[in-house]
Amino acid sequence: MKKSSSFEPHTAEIFNNRLKLVSLLVVFVFFALVFRLWYLQLIKGSEYRIKSENNRIRLQDIPPFRGMIFDRQGDLLVDNRPSYDMYIIPEDVQDKDKLLDNLGELADLDREQALQRLSAGRKYPFRPVLIKRDLGWPELARVETNLYNLPGVMIQVKPQRNYLFGKFASHVIGYLGEISETQLASGRYPDNKRGDLIGKYGVEMCWQKQLNGFRGGEQVEVDAAGRKLRVISRKPPVSGANIALTLDKDLQILAEECLNGKKGAVVALDPGTGEILAMASRPAFDPNLFIRGIDPKEWRRIVSSKDSPLQNRAIAGQYPPGSVFKIVVALAGLEEGILDPSEEVFCNGSYTVGRRSYRCWKRGGHGPMALHDALVQSCDVYFYKLGRRLGVDKIAEYAERLGLGHRPGFDLGMDKPGLIPTTRWKLKRWGIPWQPGETISTSIGQSYVLVTPLQMALMIAAIFNGGVLYQPQVIKWVGKDGRMIREFKPVLKRRLNAKPENLELIKYALVGVVNEPRGTGRRAKVKGITVAGKTGTAQVVTLEKEKIAKAGGEVPPEFRDHAWFVAVAPAEHPRLAIAVLVENGGHGGSAAAPIAGRLIEAYFTGKRVADAGTRPQQTGLTN
Amino acid sequence: MFDRRLLQNFDWILLLILAILAVISVLNLYSATYPIRESGGSQIFLKQIYWFIIGFAVLLVMTTFDYHLLERLAYPVYLVSIGLLILVFVVGDIRSGSQRWISLGGLAVQPSELAKLSMVLILAKFFNEQGQVYEYRLRDLWRPFLYMAVPAVLILKEPDLGTALVLVTVSFSMILFAKIKWRSFLILILSGIIAAPFIWINLKDYQQKRILTFLRPDMDPLGAGYHINQSKIAIGSGLFWGKGYLKGTQTRLHFLPEQHTDFAFSVLAEEWGFVGSVILLLLYFLLMLWGINIAKNSKDRFGTMIALGIVAIIFWQLVINVSMTTGLLPVVGIPLVMFSYGGSSTVSTMAGLGLLMNISMRRFMFQ
Numbered sequence: 004m005k006k007s008s009s010f011e012p013h014t015a016e017i018f019n020n021r022l023k024l025v026s027l028l029v030v031f032v033f034f035a036l037v038f039r040l041w042y043l044q045l046i047k048g049s050e051y052r053i054k055s056e057n058n059r060i061r062l063q064d065i066p067p068f069r070g071m072i073f074d075r076q077g078d079l080l081v082d083n084r085p086s087y088d089m090y091i092i093p094e095d096v097q098d099k100d101k102l103l104d105n106l107g108e109l110a111d112l113d114r115e116q117a118l119q120r121l122s123a124g125r126k127y128p129f130r131p132v133l134i135k136r137d138l139g140w141p142e143l144a145r146v147e148t149n150l151y152n153l154p155g156v157m158i159q160v161k162p163q164r165n166y167l168f169g170k171f172a173s174h175v176i177g178y179l180g181e182i183s184e185t186q187l188a189s190g191r192y193p194d195n196k197r198g199d200l201i202g203k204y205g206v207e208m209c210w211q212k213q214l215n216g217f218r219g220g221e222q223v224e225v226d227a228a229g230r231k232l233r234v235i236s237r238k239p240p241v242s243g244a245n246i247a248l249t250l251d252k253d254l255q256i257l258a259e260e261c262l263n264g265k266k267g268a269v270v271a272l273d274p275g276t277g278e279i280l281a282m283a284s285r286p287a288f289d290p291n292l293f294i295r296g297i298d299p300k301e302w303r304r305i306v307s308s309k310d311s312p313l314q315n316r317a318i319a320g321q322y323p324p325g326s327v328f329k330i331v332v333a334l335a336g337l338e339e340g341i342l343d344p345s346e347e348v349f350c351n352g353s354y355t356v357g358r359r360s361y362r363c364w365k366r367g368g369h370g371p372m373a374l375h376d377a378l379v380q381s382c383d384v385y386f387y388k389l390g391r392r393l394g395v396d397k398i399a400e401y402a403e404r405l406g407l408g409h410r411p412g413f414d415l416g417m418d419k420p421g422l423i424p425t426t427r428w429k430l431k432r433w434g435i436p437w438q439p440g441e442t443i444s445t446s447i448g449q450s451y452v453l454v455t456p457l458q459m460a461l462m463i464a465a466i467f468n469g470g471v472l473y474q475p476q477v478i479k480w481v482g483k484d485g486r487m488i489r490e491f492k493p494v495l496k497r498r499l500n501a502k503p504e505n506l507e508l509i510k511y512a513l514v515g516v517v518n519e520p521r522g523t524g525r526r527a528k529v530k531g532i533t534v535a536g537k538t539g540t541a542q543v544v545t546l547e548k549e550k551i552a553k554a555g556g557e558v559p560p561e562f563r564d565h566a567w568f569v570a571v572a573p574a575e576h577p578r579l580a581i582a583v584l585v586e587n588g589g590h591g592g593s594a595a596a597p598i599a600g601r602l603i604e605a606y607f608t609g610k611r612v613a614d615a616g617t618r619p620q621q622t623g624l625t626n
Numbered sequence: 627m628f629d630r631r632l633l634q635n636f637d638w639i640l641l642l643i644l645a646i647l648a649v650i651s652v653l654n655l656y657s658a659t660y661p662i663r664e665s666g667g668s669q670i671f672l673k674q675i676y677w678f679i680i681g682f683a684v685l686l687v688m689t690t691f692d693y694h695l696l697e698r699l700a701y702p703v704y705l706v707s708i709g710l711l712i713l714v715f716v717v718g719d720i721r722s723g724s725q726r727w728i729s730l731g732g733l734a735v736q737p738s739e740l741a742k743l744s745m746v747l748i749l750a751k752f753f754n755e756q757g758q759v760y761e762y763r764l765r766d767l768w769r770p771f772l773y774m775a776v777p778a779v780l781i782l783k784e785p786d787l788g789t790a791l792v793l794v795t796v797s798f799s800m801i802l803f804a805k806i807k808w809r810s811f812l813i814l815i816l817s818g819i820i821a822a823p824f825i826w827i828n829l830k831d832y833q834q835k836r837i838l839t840f841l842r843p844d845m846d847p848l849g850a851g852y853h854i855n856q857s858k859i860a861i862g863s864g865l866f867w868g869k870g871y872l873k874g875t876q877t878r879l880h881f882l883p884e885q886h887t888d889f890a891f892s893v894l895a896e897e898w899g900f901v902g903s904v905i906l907l908l909l910y911f912l913l914m915l916w917g918i919n920i921a922k923n924s925k926d927r928f929g930t931m932i933a934l935g936i937v938a939i940i941f942w943q944l945v946i947n948v949s950m951t952t953g954l955l956p957v958v959g960i961p962l963v964m965f966s967y968g969g970s971s972t973v974s975t976m977a978g979l980g981l982l983m984n985i986s987m988r989r990f991m992f993q
Contacts, residue, residue: 018930021803022922025934026915032945033911037904039952043862044900051862055896058859059875226879 060235061225064196067216068162070243072176072206074252075280075479079167081176086163087138089146090131093121095155102153109149110135110142131157164200164294170287172255174315175248175415175477177205178290194218200294204313206246206478207290209415213481213488216243244488247479249278257605258283261598266586267565268316268456271602274464274571274580276493277473281602282457284320286312318411318418321453322584325539325591326381326523327567328402328448330466330509333378335401336389337505344374344508350384354443361387361443364540378512381523381538383447390446395437398445399425404499405462406472407454412496413475421458424451449542456582463569464580466509467535470499513537514574523592527570527600532607535574536581536599538591539567563587568595572603579606636689637920637986643913644685644979647964648678650894650906655967657872658886658893670886670967677969681976688980689987696981697928700744700751704773707744710737711780718784726784738789739974741777745797746935746978748773753804754928762801764810770801787833788960792942799938800931837956853889856881857951861895861903868899888959890966892951906965910944917982923989933985936978939963 043051072081089110096102099121106112117134138146143158150156164179180203182195194217195201201215202208219240224232251271258269262285271281288305305312314320336342352368354361363369363383369376377385390398402408408423424445426437444450457475465472474494481489499506513535516524523538542564566588571577581599588594656671696703710728714737718725727734752770756762774797781790802811826834860876869875874896876882885893895903914937921933940963947962949955961968963975 017805018927019922021805022918022930022934025803025937026918029911029914029918029941032941033907036907036945036948036952039949039954040861040895040900040903040907043858043952044864044895044903045866047862048865051859052865054859055863055876055881058856058881059879224875224879226881232879 059224059226060222061231063221063223063231065219065221065238065240066162066199067218067240068242069164069216070210070214070245070483072214073245073247074250074255075247075278076252077247078252080171080248080250080252081167082165083162084165085160086136087143088133088159088161089135089138090157090159091117091121091134092131092155092157096121097154102155105149105153106134106146106156109145110138131159137163164290166290168256169289169291171259172248172250172282173205173287173290174284174317175205175250175282176290177202177207177209177415178288178293179203179207180293203293205315205415206248210244210246210478210481214243214246217241242483244481244483246481249273249280249477249479250282251280251606254281254602254606255283257281257602258598259285259287261583261601262585265588266310266316267584267588268320269581269583269598269602270317270456270460271579271581271606272460272464272475274468274473274577277461277464277475278479278493279475279477280579280606282315282317282477284314284316286310288312315417316456316584316586318413318455318457320584320586321419321421321455322565322567322586323450323452323541324448324454324459325541325565325567326383326447327459327537327539327569327591328446328452328454329378329381329386330462330513330537331402331405331407332386332390332393332398332446333374333509333512334405334466334501334505335393335398337374337508338401338501339393339397341392342374342389347371347373348377348382348385348388350382352384354384354387356391356440356443359440361440374508375512375515376521378509378537379515379519379522381516386446387443390442391439393446395442395445396425396427398442399423402452404497404501405465406497407458407462411455411457411461411475413457414478414491418457418475419455421455422451422453448539456584459567459569459582459584460580463537463571463582464577465499466506466513467571467574467577467580469503470501470506472496472499510535510574513571517570517596524568524570524596526592527568527596527603529572529600529604529607532572532603533574534570534572534600534603536568536570536596538596539569540589540591541565541567543587560587563589566591566594568592568599570596570599570603572607579603631990632987635987635990637983640913640916640920640979640983640986643909643916644964644976647909647913650909651890651965652678653871654890654894654897654965655886657874657897658877658890660872660878673969674967674972677972678976680969681973684973685976685980685983688977689984691984692988693929693932693981693984694926696747696932697751697754700747704744704748707737707741708776708780711741711777713737714780714784726786733969736789736968736970738777738781738784738786738793739970741781742789742793742796742939743974743978743981745774745777745793746800746932746939749797749800750928750931750935753800753931754926756804762804762806762810764806764813767801767806767810770797773797785830785833786959787829788946788958791946791958792939792960795942796935796938799942800935803934804931833958853883853957854953856883857889857892858953860889860892861952864896864899864903866900868895868897868902871897873897884959886967887961888947888957888966889951891948891962894965895951907948910940914941920982920986920989924985925989929985929988933982936982939978940975 068083071079074080103114103117107114112135120132120134147158166176179200182192182199182201186192187197192201194215202211207214217240219238221237222235224235226232254271258271258281262269262283265285267285269281269283270279272279292301337344349371350363350369352363352366369380369382372382372385402423408421410418410420429435429437441450445452461472461475474496476491478491480487480491514533516522516538517527517534517536524536527534527536543562566585568583568591570581572579581602583595583598585594652671652674655674659670714725714728717728719727719729719734721727726736726738728737749770774794778790778793781793856876860874860882863876874893876896877885877893882889882892894906917933917937921930921937924930924933943960943963946955946958946960950957950960961971963971
């Protein structure tokens with residue numbers, strides 16, 4: 004021990020030198036570390052400070068409530084309801100399979116999809132992964148009560164559009180869909196982000212900006228697990244504006260009921276303002292389907308359907324008007340002064356021009372007819388002759404004065420102009436001159452003439468309201484926080500400028516259509532109210548139908564005629580104008596008039612009428 | 627029997643530095659585990675106070691006897707520490723994948739901490755016995771290498787890469803200090819380079835991943851790179867004055883992993899900034915320079931070697947830990963001595979510092 008317990012002098016010196024070296028090394032390392040700290044904290048410090056802020060501060064969106072939609076009386080049609088969405092934070096999940104097993108027992112779960120989403124979310128383990136949207140109440144209750152046992156599972160509430168009555172007025176109200184990339188890029192949706200639902204049709208689309216409101220946001224402090232600890236600052240969202248439609252909920256429901264199982268459209272409007280009280284189009288779609296994320300198969304089925312449920316037939320369905328057009332021809336004759344209303348024309352069942360003969364719908368003929376009877380009984384021969392006398396261009400002039408051949412200017416757009424042929428149009432469109440025979444079929448609303456149900460309703464309204472064509476309106480007001488932002492007043496589009504006595508003659512005849520024993524529209528008659536109207540049967544002209552008819556067989560449904568009925572009530576001081584179209588419904592008098600009658604009765608008496616089919620049948624008259 | 631000179635020579639400077647470090651450590655641990663959501667709060671800083679009290683007791687005990695006694699005890703201590711390292715595999719607790727702890731009446735003890743000290747003792751004894759020889763060839767050194775290899779391999783098996791690394795670097799420091807021939811040194815370096823791939827393939831997946839991630843931290847920002855990134859953000863965002871005590875958002879919101887153990891330094895750097903971090907580093911370097919001074923003043927080679935070994939333990943752990951938290955080295959689990967939470971580490975470090983004090987007190991004594 005002794006030999007080694009102390010230094011020999013030279014050894015001590017060597018050790019001392021080395022210890023000096025070690026000290027130098029230690030001091031050097033100290034400065035190296037200080038330099039590193041200086042670099043991190045002073046050179047790069049502000050950069051890291053921002054990173055640390057970004058770490059803890061998350062921006063959370065608060066979607067605004069979309070504005071509600073009411074009917075004209077203030078009855079709620081569309082609002083928002085909470086959607087309880089289930090999320091999983093991948094980082095907090097210990098046993099994925101067990102968790103999904105447990106969840107599967109509590110909620111209806113697409114396990115495949117959940118696994119797929121979870122593995123996609125692994126990249127950002129602190130970010131919640133959406134597992135299921137819109138849990139049902141029982142599911143929600145089961146999941147909520149078991150949350151303590153479901154590590155990583157989280158429920159978040161978001162407002163979701165709620166169409167209270169499903170298919171109700173779906174063509175007017177429209178639907179929502181996820182904003183597309185092109186829409187995002189267009190800059191027209193500054194307040195919307197990827198994944199947002201925006202209006203894609205109807206009121207939802209046209210009033211998107213007002214309904215949408217403004218997104219709010221929160222700066223929240225989160226911990227490393229992404230848990231929200233406190234709100235640092237908050238910008239509240241601004242709810243969208245509310246909109247009231249001019250629709251009358253009850254009338255609309257009844258109109259849709261009347262069309263159930265059929266294809267067609269009903270337009271009912273206020274002849275004094277142009278406000279639309281009911282606008283039904285069938286078949287229809289349920290806008291709720293689009294909200295939950297419609298599956299592609301279902302979407303394709305709707306889009307490619309032969310019945311085109313997405314089309315609003317009331318404004319975009321273009322049909323030949325049939326005998327309803329006789330109103331136009333009659334007015335033209337009277338106004339032009341070439342028609343003496345008391346002059347009688349003999350109908351023997353057909354009218355021959357050159358080698359071709361044009362039949363009246365009544366095979367045996369009506370006998371001698373003056374204007375009143377010709378309208379009441381819808382005598383074709385009378386109007387063939389009157390039409391020939393007028394010429395197609397005069398007819399077209401009055402059709403246009405009654406708003407036909409032009410877009411009526413529906414406030415949601417998508418309205419079609421229909422078609423009123425003229426000699427010039429024929430030449431331009433087809434390169435061949437107008438044929439005299441074409442004037443003959445034009446004068447009973449066939450040949451090239453096309454109109455929409457909306458145009459028909461506006462036209463009949465104009466006849467009865469003193470000759471004013473209003474712009475059709477479906478929005479009554481836009482309001483917010485109980486205040487009216489914008490109220491829509493009637494917009495006068497054009498005046499008919501017809502002589503009142505001529506209009507009176509036509510009005511009187513149209514009252515006769517419904518109320519006289521031989522009138523074609525008697526099934527629209529309502530006790531206690533003077534209904535005026537006009538039937539129409541628009542021929543669906545196809546070769547096959549001709550063949551089948553010649554062979555004496557029964558015409559299959561898709562070749563049957565379209566049934567029209569336009570009506571006004573009460574005739575003395577009109578408050579309701581209606582156009583009914585039933586595609587392939589057959590005769591206007593039997594298929595469309597009862598619907599109009601039922602609507603009028605319900606509107607004025609407030610009582611629902613029994614189904615049109617059960618109303619007493621009247622014999623003899625079909626057109 | 628009791629020599630009054632011992633009291634006169636008591637190393638108050640060493641004790642003062644230790645006391646300051648202990649206070650800063652407890653304050654920092656309080657902040658690092660300050661409750662944010664959970665009610666009740668953490669008792670970790672309290673536990674660390676107990677560890678410091680035990681540590682100071684051990685430190686005082688380590689000053690009472692003449693350290694030369696340890697020359698005779700070096701082998702038994704070494705054998706006991708090897709025995710404990712083996713025992714870890716038999717009765718050790720497994721925590722987060724590694725088997726490093728032995729439960730002793732409710733206390734979890736890490737034998738690898740004792741291994742570091744016994745390593746210093748046995749190497750000091752070896753080099754002391756060699757006497758005059760001061761230019762070692764490789765073949766003269768097979769015994770120190772064997773002494774080092776046995777515990778190093780055992781610790782690596784636990785697995786505890788960090789502690790094994792410290793053990794090896796401390797041993798090498800002592801061997802280098804004892805002076806090795808330049809040629810032998812070069813051979814060592816070369817064989818190290820050749821051995822590297824074999825060491826690599828024997829590393830655990832996560833260890834490999836940490837090293838890879840260290841090279842490219844942006845590769846996996848929420849996985850293995852997360853630690854480095856968050857630690858750098860914490861330190862960097864402290865700026866010059868820091869965010870203030872108990873106000874470190876990285877810490878508060880648990881972005882910082884292992885914030886009371888391996889990343890305790892980052893907590894301090896975030897809350898006290900450049901000023902606080904440099905002051906802390908300064909304390910450590912004063913401690914080490916003071917330790918080197920004790921080595922220098924020791925009147926025998928055994929004392930010098932022990933003092934140097936203890937300084938080396940502190941030095942390497944500090945350098946590795948701070949380099950790791952500042953992103954200069956891959957993340958290996960090494961606590962910062964006297965600063966991170968941990969009983970075994972604290973007590974064994976203070977035992978070592980007790981020895982340092984023991985040597986310091988006896989620098990003027992002759993036999």
